[in-house]
Amino acid sequence: MYKILKKEELNPTVTMMDIYAPFVAKKAEPGQFIILRVDENGERIPLTIAGYDREKGSVKIIFQIVGATTKKLNMKNEGEYIEDFAGPLGVATHTDGLKKVCIVGGGVGCAIALPIAQKLKENGCEVTSIIGFRTKDLLILEDEFNSASEKLYVMTDDGSYGREGNVCVPLNEMFDAGEKFDMVITIGPLIMMKFVVEATKKTGIPCTVSMNPIMIDGTGMCGGCRLTLIEDGKRVTKFACVDGPDFNGYEVDFDEAMARGGMYREFERHAYEETCNLFAKEGK
Amino acid sequence: MAAKINMNPERNPMPAQDAKARGKNFDEVTYGYSEATAIDEALRCLSCKHMPCVSGCPVNIHIPEFIGKIKEGDFEGAYQVINKSSSLPAVCGRVCPQEVQCEAKCVRGIKGESVGIGRLERFVADWHNAHANGAVNKIEKNGHKAAVVGSGPSGLTCAGDLAKKGYDVTVFEALHTAGGVLVYGIPEFRLPKAIVKKEVENLKEMGVKIETNIIIGKTLTVDELFDMGFEAVFIGSGAGLPNFMGIPGESYNGVYSANEFLTRSNLMKAYESDPVTPIMKGGKVAVVGGGNVAMDAARSALRLGAEKVYIVYRRSMEELPARKEEVEHAIEEGIEFMLLNNPVEILGYHNPDDRRDPKNGFVTGMKCIKMELGEPDENGRRRPVPIEGSEFVLDVDTVIISIGTSPNPLIKTTTKGLEVNRRGGIIVEENGATTKEGVYAGGDAVTGAATVISAMGAGKIAAKAIDEYIQSK
Ligand SMILES: Cc1cc2nc3c(=O)[nH]c(=O)nc-3n(C[C@H](O)[C@H](O)[C@H](O)COP(=O)(O)OP(=O)(O)OC[C@H]3O[C@@H](n4cnc5c(N)ncnc54)[C@H](O)[C@@H]3O)c2cc1C
Ligand SMILES: Cc1cc2nc3c(=O)[nH]c(=O)nc-3n(C[C@H](O)[C@H](O)[C@H](O)COP(=O)(O)OP(=O)(O)OC[C@H]3O[C@@H](n4cnc5c(N)ncnc54)[C@H](O)[C@@H]3O)c2cc1C
Ligand code: SF4
Ligand code: SF4
Ligand code: FES
Numbered sequence: 001m002y003k004i005l006k007k008e009e010l011n012p013t014v015t016m017m018d019i020y021a022p023f024v025a026k027k028a029e030p031g032q033f034i035i036l037r038v039d040e041n042g043e044r045i046p047l048t049i050a051g052y053d054r055e056k057g058s059v060k061i062i063f064q065i066v067g068a069t070t071k072k073l074n075m076k077n078e079g080e081y082i083e084d085f086a087g088p089l090g091v092a093t094h095t096d097g098l099k100k101v102c103i104v105g106g107g108v109g110c111a112i113a114l115p116i117a118q119k120l121k122e123n124g125c126e127v128t129s130i131i132g133f134r135t136k137d138l139l140i141l142e143d144e145f146n147s148a149s150e151k152l153y154v155m156t157d158d159g160s161y162g163r164e165g166n167v168c169v170p171l172n173e174m175f176d177a178g179e180k181f182d183m184v185i186t187i188g189p190l191i192m193m194k195f196v197v198e199a200t201k202k203t204g205i206p207c208t209v210s211m212n213p214i215m216i217d218g219t220g221m222c223g224g225c226r227l228t229l230i231e232d233g234k235r236v237t238k239f240a241c242v243d244g245p246d247f248n249g250y251e252v253d254f255d256e257a258m259a260r261g262g263m264y265r266e267f268e269r270h271a272y273e274e275t276c277n278l279f280a281k282e283g284k
Numbered sequence: 285m286a287a288k289i290n291m292n293p294e295r296n297p298m299p300a301q302d303a304k305a306r307g308k309n310f311d312e313v314t315y316g317y318s319e320a321t322a323i324d325e326a327l328r329c330l331s332c333k334h335m336p337c338v339s340g341c342p343v344n345i346h347i348p349e350f351i352g353k354i355k356e357g358d359f360e361g362a363y364q365v366i367n368k369s370s371s372l373p374a375v376c377g378r379v380c381p382q383e384v385q386c387e388a389k390c391v392r393g394i395k396g397e398s399v400g401i402g403r404l405e406r407f408v409a410d411w412h413n414a415h416a417n418g419a420v421n422k423i424e425k426n427g428h429k430a431a432v433v434g435s436g437p438s439g440l441t442c443a444g445d446l447a448k449k450g451y452d453v454t455v456f457e458a459l460h461t462a463g464g465v466l467v468y469g470i471p472e473f474r475l476p477k478a479i480v481k482k483e484v485e486n487l488k489e490m491g492v493k494i495e496t497n498i499i500i501g502k503t504l505t506v507d508e509l510f511d512m513g514f515e516a517v518f519i520g521s522g523a524g525l526p527n528f529m530g531i532p533g534e535s536y537n538g539v540y541s542a543n544e545f546l547t548r549s550n551l552m553k554a555y556e557s558d559p560v561t562p563i564m565k566g567g568k569v570a571v572v573g574g575g576n577v578a579m580d581a582a583r584s585a586l587r588l589g590a591e592k593v594y595i596v597y598r599r600s601m602e603e604l605p606a607r608k609e610e611v612e613h614a615i616e617e618g619i620e621f622m623l624l625n626n627p628v629e630i631l632g633y634h635n636p637d638d639r640r641d642p643k644n645g646f647v648t649g650m651k652c653i654k655m656e657l658g659e660p661d662e663n664g665r666r667r668p669v670p671i672e673g674s675e676f677v678l679d680v681d682t683v684i685i686s687i688g689t690s691p692n693p694l695i696k697t698t699t700k701g702l703e704v705n706r707r708g709g710i711i712v713e714e715n716g717a718t719t720k721e722g723v724y725a726g727g728d729a730v731t732g733a734a735t736v737i738s739a740m741g742a743g744k745i746a747a748k749a750i751d752e753y754i755q756s757k
Contacts, residue, residue, distance in 0.1 A: 023503050023504065024503065027502070027503060037460060044460070083460070084496070084497050085497060086458065086459075086460070086496075086498070086499060086503070087499070087503065216544060216547055217459060217547065219459070219692070220524065220525050220694060221468075221522075221525065221526075221692070222526070222544035222547045223525060223526040223528070223543055224541070226535070239525060242525075242693065253535075256535045259535075259537065259645030260535060260537060
């Protein structure tokens with residue numbers, strides 16, 4: 001059992017928690033993730049490590065309430081426990097030797113991107129960040145990004161905060177102005193990452209993407225998290241939980257990944273509604 | 285008093301659930317022998333002096349001796365005989381491929397059916413579990429610490445044997461439940477989870493600590509285990525990542541590895557009526573492969589509500605590697621065997637006019653080619669060769685791929701000095717010692733996918749070697 005040390009709502013659909021998990025905290029690096037189960041009989045879901053305190057033994061997670069499990073997790077309060085919390089899993093983001101990096105985060109993907117930005121800054125790297133949200137109410141972590149970046153662009157789709165437009169707008173402007181980076185790191189919805197990769201491609205700057213396919217064990221046993229890379233024209237199967245979650249954006253077959261992401265849509269909508277009904281009943 | 289020998293050439297049949305009914309539930313298929321049937325079956329054993337059956341058992345259970353105890357009605361005595369060689373009889377009695385091991389060597393098999401050794405072993409273990417008083421002998425601790433990585437049959441056995449010798453043993457398991465393939469692979473209808481749970485509880489009663497959610501190589505490394513005071517480490521991390529065929533269409537929705545399908549069904553309990561973990565139900569399912577894993581996936585799919593389940597295997601019935609009993613059960617349950625067929629492509633749905641069509645990217649069929657058996661290969665197995673122009677499309681909406689596994693690199697890449705062979709299996713000496721001092725390994729992590737009993741045997745051998753190693757330090 002793993003204790004919830006702290007809980008904070010970042011916006012109506014995104015929550016942050018600090019979990020007491022000293023083994024995970026000791027090893028965690030930016031870019032890695034954990035797998036949790038909220039309670040016995042619960043589903044296993046992966047969440048990125050959004051921060052850690054090795055001394056306190058705590059690990060920070062930031063999650064968006066999208067379905068049954070994240071909703072159940074959000075019902076837990078400080079001082080309560082979650083059943084399972086295993087990690088750190090996956091390969092840490094490579095930050096060594098990078099001097100100038102552009103980080104592009106979208107939505108809750110910003111939570112995943114933040115520790116990478118912080119780590120880069122710690123290493124003396126010059127960080128430019130672009131963070132994008134659908135609308136002002138969904139904005140998270142602006143202050144944190146501000147202190148981790150030399151330059152920060154905040155974008156909203158509807159222009160309700162920051163600049164109007166998607167994250168590719170300032171990215172393209174910088175590229176057009178001849179700005180050079182050692183690397184572009186992007187984390188967010190697949191469709192956003194696909195566009196960031198396309199925009200970056202013409203500059204020849206390496207582009208790392210963070211893939212989040214459906215996972216079950218997260219340890220390299222089930223093969224559910226597989227995706228296809230196109231390496232030198234050859235299609236190669238990779239497993240996001242052990243080989244990733246970071247991959248070379250130029251090699252990822254995004255269309256396939258997007259199709260796979262929709263596999264359980266119907267089931268999840270049903271499970272989500274069930275959970276909502278359950279809570280509604282309990283509430284009465 | 286010499287008991288009368290039962291000269292019936294046929295063994296006592298195994299009582300089982302009706303084939304139609306069981307295709308719809310996850311209850312255990314077979315019920316096991318009653319006391320009277322067990323004694324009757326035991327009386328078929330000739331107590332051969334040269335005991336050929338014993339040499340067929342990978343852990344050399346004293347078969348005539350335990351069967352002799354059954355003849356006398358001393359079931360607990362029979363259990364004690366088995367317990368000297370095997371720590372998981374309730375499991376092995378159910379899942380061992382007896383027909384190629386102990387029972388293959390039984391002299392009664394020459395002119396009739398061999399003695400039902402596995403069935404008797406299961407009977408004895410179940411009898412013991414139902415009647416044992418649960419009191420464990422107090423074990424004197426010897427003050428030494430040993431770590432076990434993985435809680436499959438190899439790890440559990442190694443842990444149990446070391447605990448019996450007085451070691452302070454901790455098992456580290458990556459998943460949230462202990463048991464390895466016994467809980468996430470082999471389904472409930474073949475091996476009830478309660479049996480595995482009981483074995484794990486027994487270990488805990490013996491003082492073995494089980495730490496779940498710890499991934500060795502990630503959460504802790506093998507070297508850190510030594511820093512924590514463990515004097516030796518046993519690695520029983522299992523067979524690893526599923527292989528795919530490398531044919532077009534394997535990423536369509538509705539294509540699973542057997543590991544994923546079975547994990548969803550077993551470990552995550554997708555088979556329950558209102559599961560939290562999704563799984564495809566209903567429709568037509570093709571399972572590619574012919575091993576135990578393929579049979580389990582096919583029979584689970586049937587129970588989850590598939591209207592039609594095919595086994596697609598590129599060789600013939602004779603080469604099918606699965607346990608014979610499971611193949612028979614699968615046929616009885618109505619699973620169709622498409623032998624001498626090989627998939628060449630998985631077909632999917634595309635609606636060019638509507639990118640948002642929810643059917644986009646889902647499987648619509650599988651193109652196969654017919655095969656024939658050619659010349660034997662270096663292993664003496666006849667090589668299947670495709671018959672040109674014989675392609676056809678099998679109408680299915682789920683494809684489960686069950687063509688083996690490759691070792692997981694997690695532990696290897698984080699443990700300096702631990703060497704693996706070309707296929708990724710950990711290199712060990714006969715006693716289980718790896719190339720790194722104090723580190724032992726066994727089971728599927730060494731051999732690639734094999735059997736429960738061989739993994740258990742490897743755990744036993746390593747426990748002995750670890751004891752000798754620590755005592756000689
Ligand atoms: C490596 C990795 C890191 C992630 N990090 C974060 C994070 O830091 N914050 C965050 O909010 N989300 C993160 N996610 C996504 C998160 O795992 C899903 O939002 C969560 O599983 C949804 O579960 P649910 O039951 O609440 O929703 P559901 O109703 O089950 O699903 C909603 C959507 O979530 C996705 N999803 C469902 N199950 C899984 C699963 N087992 N694995 C992956 N995705 C799934 C699907 O795309 C689905 O359409 C990450 C995913 C991966 C693979
Ligand atoms: C579906 C299926 C059906 C089968 N049917 C039969 C049958 O009928 N008869 C038969 O004899 N055999 C059968 N087998 C094969 C048999 O189950 C295996 O050979 C046996 O379980 C191997 O045991 P093991 O201890 O080596 O590994 P496993 O049982 O695979 O256990 C390994 C354990 O280690 C854990 N682990 C892995 N990596 C790490 C890590 N880094 N840190 C911590 N823990 C880790 C895993 O989570 C797992 O729990 C079947 C296998 C499958 C998949
Ligand atoms: S353990 Fe397996 S091979 Fe050995 S006697 Fe029992 S059933 Fe036969
Ligand atoms: S070979 Fe068969 S008959 Fe002979 S001792 Fe073994 S089980 Fe009994
Ligand atoms: S999540 Fe199962 S192999 Fe990656």
